[in-house]
Amino acid sequence: MEEKFFGHSVLRKEGREKVTGRARYVDDLAFPEMLHGVTVRSSIARGRIRGIHFGDGIPWSEFTVVTAADIPGKNEIALIEHDQPCLAAEFINHPEEAIVLLAHADRYLLEDARRAVQIDVEPLPAIFSIEDSIAKRAVIFGEDNVFKSYHVEKGNVDAAWAQADIIVEREYRTGAQEQLYIENQGMIATANPTDGVTIWGSLQCPYYVHKALVTLFGLPAEKIRVIQAETGGGFGGKEEYPSMIAGHAALLAWKSGKRVKIIYDRAEDMAATTKRHPSRTRHRTGVTRDGKLVAMDIDFVIDGGAYATLSSVVLSRGTIHAAGPYFCPNVRVQSRAVATNAPPHGAFRGFGAPQGIFALERHLDQVARALNLTPEEFRRRNFIRKGQTTATGQLIQEEVNFNALLDRAFRESGYHAKRERFARENPGATIKRGIGFSSFMHGAGFTGSGEVYLASVVELEATREGIVRVLAASTEIGQGTNTVFSQIAADALGIGYDRIEIAQPDTGAVPNSGPTVASRTAMVVGNLVETAALGLKRTLVDSGLLCDACTEDEFVRACRRYIETRGPLRSRSQYEPPPGLLWDDATYKGDAYGTYAWAVYVAEVAVDTVTFEARVTDFVAVQEVGKVIHPVLAAGQIEGGVAQAIGMALYENVVWREGRMANGQMTNYIMPTAADIPPIRVFFEEQPYPFGPHGAKGIGELPMDGPAPAIVNAIENATGICVREIPATPEVLMEAMTEEVGIFD
Amino acid sequence: MTETFNRIGISCNVNGEQRRVQAFPMERLLEVLREEMRLTGTKEGCGEGECGACAVLMNGAIVNSCLVPAIEADGADIRTIEGMARGEQLNAVQEAFLACGGAQCGICTPGMVIASVALLERHPHPTDAEIREGLAGNLCRCTGYQKIFAAVVRACESSGDKKPVRQ
Numbered sequence: 016m017e018e019k020f021f022g023h024s025v026l027r028k029e030g031r032e033k034v035t036g037r038a039r040y041v042d043d044l045a046f047p048e049m050l051h052g053v054t055v056r057s058s059i060a061r062g063r064i065r066g067i068h069f070g071d072g073i074p075w076s077e078f079t080v081v082t083a084a085d086i087p088g089k090n091e092i093a094l095i096e097h098d099q100p101c102l103a104a105e106f107i108n109h110p111e112e113a114i115v116l117l118a119h120a121d122r123y124l125l126e127d128a129r130r131a132v133q134i135d136v137e138p139l140p141a142i143f144s145i146e147d148s149i150a151k152r153a154v155i156f157g158e159d160n161v162f163k164s165y166h167v168e169k170g171n172v173d174a175a176w177a178q179a180d181i182i183v184e185r186e187y188r189t190g191a192q193e194q195l196y197i198e199n200q201g202m203i204a205t206a207n208p209t210d211g212v213t214i215w216g217s218l219q220c221p222y223y224v225h226k227a228l229v230t231l232f233g234l235p236a237e238k239i240r241v242i243q244a245e246t247g248g249g250f251g252g253k254e255e256y257p258s259m260i261a262g263h264a265a266l267l268a269w270k271s272g273k274r275v276k277i278i279y280d281r282a283e284d285m286a287a288t289t290k291r292h293p294s295r296t297r298h299r300t301g302v303t304r305d306g307k308l309v310a311m312d313i314d315f316v317i318d319g320g321a322y323a324t325l326s327s328v329v330l331s332r333g334t335i336h337a338a339g340p341y342f343c344p345n346v347r348v349q350s351r352a353v354a355t356n357a358p359p360h361g362a363f364r365g366f367g368a369p370q371g372i373f374a375l376e377r378h379l380d381q382v383a384r385a386l387n388l389t390p391e392e393f394r395r396r397n398f399i400r401k402g403q404t405t406a407t408g409q410l411i412q413e414e415v416n417f418n419a420l421l422d423r424a425f426r427e428s429g430y431h432a433k434r435e436r437f438a439r440e441n442p443g444a445t446i447k448r449g450i451g452f453s454s455f456m457h458g459a460g461f462t463g464s465g466e467v468y469l470a471s472v473v474e475l476e477a478t479r480e481g482i483v484r485v486l487a488a489s490t491e492i493g494q495g496t497n498t499v500f501s502q503i504a505a506d507a508l509g510i511g512y513d514r515i516e517i518a519q520p521d522t523g524a525v526p527n528s529g530p531t532v533a534s535r536t537a538m539v540v541g542n543l544v545e546t547a548a549l550g551l552k553r554t555l556v557d558s559g560l561l562c563d564a565c566t567e568d569e570f571v572r573a574c575r576r577y578i579e580t581r582g583p584l585r586s587r588s589q590y591e592p593p594p595g596l597l598w599d600d601a602t603y604k605g606d607a608y609g610t611y612a613w614a615v616y617v618a619e620v621a622v623d624t625v626t627f628e629a630r631v632t633d634f635v636a637v638q639e640v641g642k643v644i645h646p647v648l649a650a651g652q653i654e655g656g657v658a659q660a661i662g663m664a665l666y667e668n669v670v671w672r673e674g675r676m677a678n679g680q681m682t683n684y685i686m687p688t689a690a691d692i693p694p695i696r697v698f699f700e701e702q703p704y705p706f707g708p709h710g711a712k713g714i715g716e717l718p719m720d721g722p723a724p725a726i727v728n729a730i731e732n733a734t735g736i737c738v739r740e741i742p743a744t745p746e747v748l749m750e751a752m753t754e755e756v757g758i759f760d
Numbered sequence: 761m762t763e764t765f766n767r768i769g770i771s772c773n774v775n776g777e778q779r780r781v782q783a784f785p786m787e788r789l790l791e792v793l794r795e796e797m798r799l800t801g802t803k804e805g806c807g808e809g810e811c812g813a814c815a816v817l818m819n820g821a822i823v824n825s826c827l828v829p830a831i832e833a834d835g836a837d838i839r840t841i842e843g844m845a846r847g848e849q850l851n852a853v854q855e856a857f858l859a860c861g862g863a864q865c866g867i868c869t870p871g872m873v874i875a876s877v878a879l880l881e882r883h884p885h886p887t888d889a890e891i892r893e894g895l896a897g898n899l900c901r902c903t904g905y906q907k908i909f910a911a912v913v914r915a916c917e918s919s920g921d922k923k924p925v926r927q
Contacts (some may be wrong), residue, residue, distance in 0.1 A: 026858055033866030034854040034873060035803020036841035043800035195901055197805045197813055198867040246866025247803070248901050281806040493865025493902045647861040651907055655864065658904030681899070682812035689895040689905045 020502040020512050021709050024647035028497035028517060029245070041201045041217045048614060049203070050079065051122045052267045055115035055132045055650030056287065057107040057614045059673040061141035061155065064105055067115060070131035078128060079271035081116040085735045089328065092258050092324075093226050097154070099322035101231055101262045106135060108155065109321035109358045109535025111287040112261070118267040118275050140292060141356035143674050145295050145318050148353040155321070156354035163327035163352045164321045165334045167406055170345035176312035183382045185455035187298070187374035187495045188740040191318075191669040191723045192291035192662070193676075194363050195686050198247020200256060203283040204264035211218035211238025212265045214648025219249040220305060220530035221488045225522045227258035250493040250659070251362030254532055255325055256288045285679035288671060289361025292329055296374030297336070306388050306396040308343035315350040315371055320359035321674075326352035329360075331462050333367025335607045336720070338406035339375045340417065340456040341397040343404035347694040357674040361534060364656065365719035368457060371662065376453035376724030376737060380731065390728065395455055396707040405559040407480040408604045415701060417454055420615040420637050425697060426637040428617040430744075434732065441733065445624055447631070451723040451734025452617040458608030460535040463598035466609075470590055472526035472656060473543035475504065475551050477584040481571030483508060483551070484516045487528035487757070489540045491517070494715055495648040497539050500544050502644060503708050509698070510567045520595055525585070534612075535712025541708040543588045543606060551586035579674040593706040594693075610704045610712050614638035616657070616721035619693070620729040627745035627752065631661050634722070639711030641704040650697045651716060656718025657695050662686045664723035723724040773842025774799070789828035793840060801841035801870045805899065811900030815871035816840045816876075818869045822878040824897075828899050841870035844877065852874045852919040853877050853911070862911035864902035870897050884915060 032038035067082065071077050083090050083104035094098045103114045114134055119125045136449075142154040154163060176182065202216035212228055221241045228239045241261070246253065260277055265293045267275040279287070294317045299309035315337050319326035334350040383393035398417035406408050425431060430450055437448045460466050474486040485504055503516040509513075518525055528540045552570075558581070561574040577584050579748040598605040619633035636653050643649045666685040670677040674751045678684045702708025725737050736751045767782040773799065781796040793799045793816070805813030807869055809824040816825045817839040844851050853876045856862065863869040872895065879886060879894030886894065891912050892905075900908060 024861070027861070029866075030858045030863055031850075033852065033863040033869050034857045035798075035845055036870040038866050039800070040867065043794075045798075157813075196865070196867070197811055197899060197901055198803070198865070199805070246865065248865040250901070280804075280806070365882050419840065494865075499780070526776070648905070651861045651864060651903055654904030654906045655902045659901065680808060681806040682808060686896075686899060686901065688899060689908070690890045695904055696904055 016506055017509065018506055020505050021170040021644055022642070024510050024645055025498065025502060027495065028501050029491065038245045040198055041215055042338040044244060046216060046274050046352050049274045050267065050271055051125055051131045051273045051275055052116060052118045052188070053125050054113045054263060055117065055129055055134065057103065057110055057112040057114060057136070058133065059107065059136055059138055060110050062107050062136040062138045063683045064103065064107060064114065064134060065137055066135040068133040068135065072132045073128045077119060079118040079267055080265045081270050085270055087269065091108065091230055092262065094258070094324060095327060099324060101259065103133045109356050110673065111358050113263065115416035116263050116267050121602065126488055129424050131317055132684065133137040141674060143355055143357065143384060143671065143729065145293070145316050145353055148355050155540070156357060159356045161351050162323045162354060163330050165331060165348070165435065165603055167346065167348040168333060169406055169408055172310050172312050172345045172347040175345035175545050176301050178504060179311045180304040181385050182299060182301045183385050184299045185378055185381055185739060187296045187377055188201035189269055189294045189370045189373050190742055191360065192363060192667050192683060193285055193669060194250040194252030195252060196248030196252055199279045199281055199284040200253065200260055202260045203266040203274060203276045204261065204268040204424060205274050206265045206269040207272060210682065211240070213240045213242070214261045214265060215242045215244050216245045216257055216261055217253060218243055218244070219253045219490050219532065221490070221520045221522050222253060222527045222576060223530055223541045224258050224261045227262060231262045232265070235540070240521065240523040243412060243490050246490060246492045250347050250364045251366065251532065252289060253492070256361065281328045281681060282679050285333065285684065286639055286676055287358060289359055289533070290361040292319065292360040292367065292370065294370035296371060298374060298378040298383050302376065302382060302386060302538055306386050306393050308341060308346040308397045310327070311338055311343050313337045316349060317352050318355050318360060319352040320355060320357045322359045324359040324361055326360065329362065333371045334460060335407060335458065336368040337371035337375060337642060339372065340399045340454060340613060342399045342403040343397070346711065347394045348406060355674070357671065364548060364659065365716045366533065368716065369660065369720050369723065370489050372453070372720045373723045373741060376455065377727055380728050390452070397423070398454070402751050405607070407607045409480065409606045413486035413610065416612055417613065417615070420613060420639060420700060421454065423698060424615040424617045424635050424637040427698060428619065428633065430617055433619065437733065447622045447624060447733040448620065449729040449731070450617065450619045450624065451725050451728025451732050452615060453721040453728065454615045456611040456613050457534065457713070457717040457720055458611050460539050460609055462535050462607055463600060466539060467592055469529040471529040471540060472545060472587060472589045473528050473547050474526050474541060475547045475586045477551060477574045479578050480515055481574040482514055484518050485544055486518045486525040487538045487540060488520050488522065488525050489528045490520050490531040492531060494536070494652060495538050495645060497529065498648060502740065503544050504548045507545045508552050508570065510570050511566060534715045534717065538707040538709055538713045539590065541711065542706065544589060545708045547586045548590035551584065554586060595673055600726070609706060612640045612712050612714060612717045614717055614721055616725045618722060618729045620726060620733055622730055622733045622748065624752065627749040629665055629743060631681065631693045631726055631749060634693050636718060637698045637700065639702050640714045640717065641698040641707050642701050642710035643699050644711050652714050652720045653697045654695045657722050658687050658692050660719050660722035661692065661726065662739050664726040665743055668744050735755050768831070770830050771911070772833050774838045775840060776859040777825055784827060784832040785831040786828040788826050789833045790825040791814045792830045792833065793825060795879065801844050803870060804898050806866070812871045812875060813868050814901040815874040815898065817878060822875060839871060839873055844873060852915040853880070856915035856918065860914055861907040862903065867877055868898060868915060869902045872900065872908055876915065877921065880916055
C-alpha cells in the first residue's frame with residue numbers, strides 16, 4: 016500500500032481547534048439548570064467514622080447531600096480488586112478520602128457548605144512508609160499489607176553466586192510524582208432511573224468509567240453512557256481516578272434529578288488524585304572479573320497507598336522491566352506492592368518501569384566501577400541480543416543492536432570528548448559538569464496475556480459522502496490518537512487524510528478498543544484501524560463497486576452506491592495475538608510483550624557546588640521504536656516524556672505529612688519550565704515490527720524510563736557523589752556532598 | 761462573599777468589542793471571561809498565577825487572568841485567544857504552533873499563544889534565551905517545550921524580515 020500519509024508530519028487532526036481556543040474541555044461545557052458538586056473529604060489518614068455533622072448557618076434544605084447510604088448499587092470503584100469504596104461509609108483509610116458529596120447552583124455557597132460539614136472520626140493507627148508497611152506496624156490490608164507479589168526466576172541465582180568474582184549490593188529509591196496534567200480533573204453527569212447515567216468528562220479510558228458506573232448503580236450496561244470531552248493531558252492520571260469523580264457526579268445527579276458538574280481545583284487534584292508509586296529497589300549483582308553478569312537478585316517494592324487500584328499491574332510492569340535489556344543467565348526478581356495510608360498511587364507514564372530502571376541503571380554504574388570498567392564497556396559486555404532470553408525467559412526474536420544505539424548516542428552527544436574535558440576542567444571549579452547515560456527498553460502493549468483478555472474492537476463506518484469515521488474508545492489526550500488513526504486509515508483506503516473522521520469516544524456509539532494506556536494505541540489499536548480499513552475497502556471491491564487501485568472519486572462513488580443499494584457500510588476488526596506468543600501468568604514466564612522499544616539516552620549536567628542545584632544542560636535520546644508514523648508527533652512524545660522525567664529526577668518532590676501531600680500547589684511542587692529544559696535532541700532508528708501498523712511499535716512511555724538514571728549517572732560523573740534516590744533535589748545533593756570528601760577539592 | 765458585596769457593572773473592550781457585564785468587584789477576570797462572556801478558550805490550570813493557562817493581554821501587557829480582580833478590568837482593553845485569529849485566518853503564532861507541533865493536549869496552548877504573541881511584540885527577533893524567558897511563566901506538561909520554541913522561531917521568521925539571533 017502506498018504510504019501517502021504514514022511517515023509524514025501531517026497537521027494534527029484537532030490542532031486548529033486547539034490553537035484557536037475552540038476545543039471544548041469538560042469545564043468549558045455548560046448546560047442550563049446545572050448544579051455544581053463538591054466533595055467533603057477526610058482530614059485524617061485512618062479511622063472510624065462516628066458521625067457527620069452539618070454545621071449552622073447553611074440553608075441545608077437547598078442542598079443535595081449524598082453519603083454512602085445513597086448509593087443504588089455497590090459502594091465500590093470496580094477495577095481489579097473490590098476494596099475501594101466510592102464514598103467512605105465506616106472506615107477511612109487515607110487523607111482526602113471522599114465521605115460526603117454536596118451539590119448546589121451557587122458555587123460560593125457550596126464552598127461555605129463544604130467547610131461547614133464536620134466529620135467526627137475515631138483515629139486508628141496508620142502507616143506511611145514501605146518499611147512500616149512491611150513491618151506490619153499496623154495491618155491495613157489483608158494479613159500482611161501486601162496487595163500483590165510476583166516472583167520471577169530464571170536459572171539458579173543461589174547457586175550462581177559461587178561463579179561471581181565480585182558481588183555488588185545497593186539500595187535505590189524513587190519518590191512519588193504528580194502527573195500534573197494542566198487540565199484538572201472534572202466530570203458532568205446526568206442520572207435518573209429512566210434514562211440511566213450519562214457522563215461527560217476528562218478521561219483516558221471510557222470503558223473503565225463505564226464498568227465502574229455499572230457496578231455503582233447496579234444498572235444494565237446499556238443504561239450507562241460515558242463520553243470523553245477534549246482532555247487536557249492524562250499521563251496515566253486520568254486512567255483510573257476518573258471513575259471516582261464520575262461516580263460522585265452521577266450520584267449527585269441521581270439524587271438531585273439535575274445535571275451536576277464537578278471540577279477539581281489544582282489543590283484538590285494534587286491532594287486527592289493518584290501519583291506515581293514511590294519505590295525501593297535492592298540489587299545484589301554478581302559478575303565475573305571480565306565483566307559478565309552471572310547473577311542478578313532484585314527486591315522491588317512499591318508503595319500502593321490505601322487501596323489496591325492498579326498497583327498489581329504497575330508492579331507487574333515494574334517487575335518485568337527491573338532486570339533491563341541485559342542477558343544474565345540467573346535472575347531473580349521478587350516484588351511486592353504494599354499498602355500505606357496515603358491516597359492510592361496509580362498509573363503514571365512508564366507504569367512501574369521508570370522506578371525499576373532508575374535503580375538498575377544507577378546500579379550498573381556502581382558495578383562497572385567495582386570492576387574498574389567504564390559504564391559503557393560493562394554494558395556492552397552484557398547487552399541482550401537476538402537469540403538470548405530476558406528475565407522472564409522471553410526469547411528475543413528481533414534484531415536488537417544496542418551497540419549501534421550506544422554508538423549513535425555517544426556520537427550525537429560528543430560523550431567521550433566531554434567526559435575528558437569535564438575531568439580536566441572540574442577540579443577547582445564551582446560548577447562541575449558531568450555526562451552520563453542509560454540503556455533501557457519498554458514493552459509495548461499490555462503485559463503478558465493482557466491484550467488477549469482485552470480483545471479490543473475497532474469499527475469503521477463510511478457515509479454516503481465518502482467520509483470514513485473511525486469508531487474506537489481510544490482517546491486523544493494530546494499524544495496524537497486522532498492524527499495517527501487518520502493517517503493509517505487514509506493510507507489503507509487510498510483516500511485523503513481529510514476524508515477520515517474520528518468519532519468522539521462515547522460508549523453509546525463506539526466499540527471497546529481498550530484503555531488508552533501502555534503505549535498500545537498506535538501499535539495495537541492502530542493495527543486494528545488498518546485491518547478494519549482494509550476490510551471496508553475489501554467489501555467495496557468484493558461487491559464489484561470498486562477496483563483495487565481506485566481513485567478517491569471512485570471510492571466516494573462506490574461508498575454512495577453501496578449505501579444506497581445495500582445499506583450501511585461498516586467494517587470491524589478484533590485483536591488477534593501475533594502467532595507464537597506464549598505467556599504463563601502463574602509462573603511469570605514467557606513472552607511478556609509482543610515487542611519492545613529500545614533506547615540509549617545521554618544526559619549532560621551542571622552541578623553548582625555552592626547552591627547544590629543540578630541542571631540538565633544537554634540531552635540526547637536515541638531509540639528504536641519501529642517505523643515512525645509521524646515524525647513531529649513522535650519527537651513530541653519523546654521530548655515531552657524526557658521533560659517529565661527531568662522533573663522526576665531533579666525537581667518534583669512530593670512532601671508527605673501523615674499521608675497527605677503537604678506541597679499540593681504549583682507554587683511549591685516544581686515542574687520544569689521553559690527555562691529549565693535543555694535542548695532535547697531526538698533520533699530514531701527504525702526496525703519494522705511485523706505486527707504493528709506499517710511496522711510501528713509503542714512509543715509513549717519509553718521516554719519516561721531512561722532520563723532519571725542518565726541524569727543521576729551524570730551527577731556522579733560531575734561530582735563523584737553516588738546519589739541513590741530521586742528527586743535529587745539540592746537538599747539531597749547537599750547531604751550527599753557534605754558527607755563525602757572530595758567535592759570541594 | 762455573596763452577602764458582603766453586590767455585583768457592579770464592568771465595561772471593557774474584549775477582542776475589539778465593547779462589553780458590559782455584571783460581576784463582583786473581586787471576582788477573577790478569568791471567571792468574567794469564561795462564565796459571563798462564555799469565552800472559554802482562556803483556561804484555568806492552577807488558580808494562583810503559576811501555570812499561565814489563563815494568560816490574556818490586558819492593555820497590551822500579558823496578565824494571568826486568575827489573579828486580576830474584575831474591577832481592574834473596568835475600562836481595559838483585553839485580548840483573549842478568541843481574538844487572535846481573523847475569522848478563519850490564523851495569526852502567525854497559531855499557524856506556527858499548528859505546523860511545528862507546538863500543541864499536544866492543547867490546554868496550555870491558548871496561554872502559550874498569548875505569551876508568544878506578547879513575547880514577539882516585545883522582541884520581534886528574540887534570542888533563544890529571550891524565548892525561554894518569555895515563556896517561562898507558562899507551563900506545558902506535554903511537549904517538553906521544544907516544539908513551542910520552534911513555533912515561536914517560525915512565527916517570527918514568517919512575519920519578520922530577518923531571522924532571529926540564535927545563541
